[in-house]
Amino acid sequence: MSLLSQPEAFQQALADWYAIAQRPLPWRTAPSLYKTVVSELMAQQTQIKTMLPYFDRWLKRFPDFQALADAPSEDVLKHWEGLGYYSRARNLHKLAQEYVALDPKPSIAKEWQALPGIGPYTSAAISSIAQNFPAAVVDGNVVRILARLTNDARAFKNNGEAVKAFTPTADAVLNTKTPGDHNQAMMELGATVCQKGNPLCTVCPVVQFCASAAQGTTEGIPNIQRKAIVQVQIDRLWIVHDGKLLLHRIADDARQLAGQYELPATTHFATKPKLGKALATKSRGITNKRIKETIYPLKPSSLSSQPSELHWIALDQLDRITLSGPHRRWTKELLKAHSAAS
DNA sequence: AACGCGGGGAT
DNA sequence: ATCCCAGCGTT
Numbered sequence: 001m002s003l004l005s006q007p008e009a010f011q012q013a014l015a016d017w018y019a020i021a022q023r024p025l026p027w028r029t030a031p032s033l034y035k036t037v038v039s040e041l042m043a044q045q046t047q048i049k050t051m052l053p054y055f056d057r058w059l060k061r062f063p064d065f066q067a068l069a070d071a072p073s074e075d076v077l078k079h080w081e082g083l084g085y086y087s088r089a090r091n092l093h094k095l096a097q098e099y100v101a102l103d104p105k106p107s108i109a110k111e112w113q114a115l116p117g118i119g120p121y122t123s124a125a126i127s128s129i130a131q132n133f134p135a136a137v138v139d140g141n142v143v144r145i146l147a148r149l150t151n152d153a154r155a156f157k158n159n160g161e162a163v164k165a166f167t168p169t170a171d172a173v174l175n176t177k178t179p180g181d182h183n184q185a186m187m188e189l190g191a192t193v194c195q196k197g198n199p200l201c202t203v204c205p206v207v208q209f210c211a212s213a214a215q216g217t218t219e220g221i222p223n224i225q226r227k228a229i230v231q232v233q234i235d236r237l238w239i240v241h242d243g244k245l246l247l248h249r250i251a252d253d254a255r256q257l258a259g260q261y262e263l264p265a266t267t268h269f270a271t272k273p274k275l276g277k278a279l280a281t282k283s284r285g286i287t288n289k290r291i292k293e294t295i296y297p298l299k300p301s302s303l304s305s306q307p308s309e310l311h312w313i314a315l316d317q318l319d320r321i322t323l324s325g326p327h328r329r330w331t332k333e334l335l336k337a338h339s340a341a342s
Numbered sequence: 343a344a345c346g347c348g349g350g351g352a353t
Numbered sequence: 354a355t356c357c358c359a360g361c362g363t364t
Contacts, residue, residue: 043359084348119361
């Protein structure tokens with residue numbers, strides 16, 4: 001059996017599997033265009049499992065395009081807090097405002113792509129899933145599946161190059177009768193069976209079409225180069241006084257974490273504060289950085305000056321502001337220890 | 343074409 | 354510790 005000579009047989013095997021194996025996701029049980037749009041924006045570079053609680057909260061607070069369009073932006077950002085890639089939230093907000101004013105509404109992939117936050121992948125996903133438009137999605141899952149099905153061991157410089165390379169194949173195997181289910185089935189297969197490590201070929205519904213399975217080369221495909229990881233060290237301060245915590249507010253026009261709060265770093269002060277024994281050391285990875293952050297306790301009396309971007313936030317008001325994800329978590333941890341100690 | 347953007351799940 | 358995730362916008 002060959003993928004490209006018998007695309008209909010491949011499509012059928014995939015569809016039969018998807019009908020029984022698909023996960024019950026909240027945007028599948030009672031589908032709507034709005035749910036499709038929200039889920040696709042949230043799913044960009046984010047695992048489905050990670051976004052599920054965010055999706056539910058979002059739908060409760062912003063049940064439709066109009067409610068989202070009317071919401072204040074602080075509210076929108078607050079509901080995205082912790083999910084990362086915050087431009088997605090700003091784009092989704094703008095998208096809702098543009099969408100409610102649009103007439104006629106977008107109905108094909110190219111029209112969706114004109115809206116903010118919608119690129120080639122998301123336009124194909126929305127139009128195929130919600131509007132039965134025949135556009136093939138090419139995400140990380142689809143790249144992996146197609147590279148393996150065709151036993152393509154080429155080395156790609158980055159993910160974008162691989163996406164481009166497999167787009168013609170994705171178009172060629174698309175089931176144009178049921179493009180939405182076909183696209184979701186491809187991604188579902190990649191997420192649950194054709195995984196990066198330990199692919200479950202013995203239960204794969206399309207293994208008979210898979211050239212890499214026949215050759216035993218599946219696990220090493222696709223071959224995509226990665227960027228070097230950069231190590232970063234940041235010293236931060238834990239300054240509590242009179243029931244308030246000193247936090248740094250990132251500028252609204254910053255490229256990174258705009259408008260969000262974080263624990264102040266020593267670099268935020270004109271003269272580096274004198275540090276004692278560390279309160280905690282945290283390590284995390286983001287994109288191509290490995291960040292080590294050491295948090296030092298400091299008495300406010302030892303501060304020489306206070307830059308304007310630093311703000312005292314009452315401890316019982318912390319839930320009202322948006323902190324970057326890890327800093328929200330650490331703040332909660334340290335407050336717990338702080339109250340236990342006092 | 344290359345780069346920056348977050349945070350977390352899985353191994 | 355490392356890879357990668359239902360990618361996009363900017364440079």
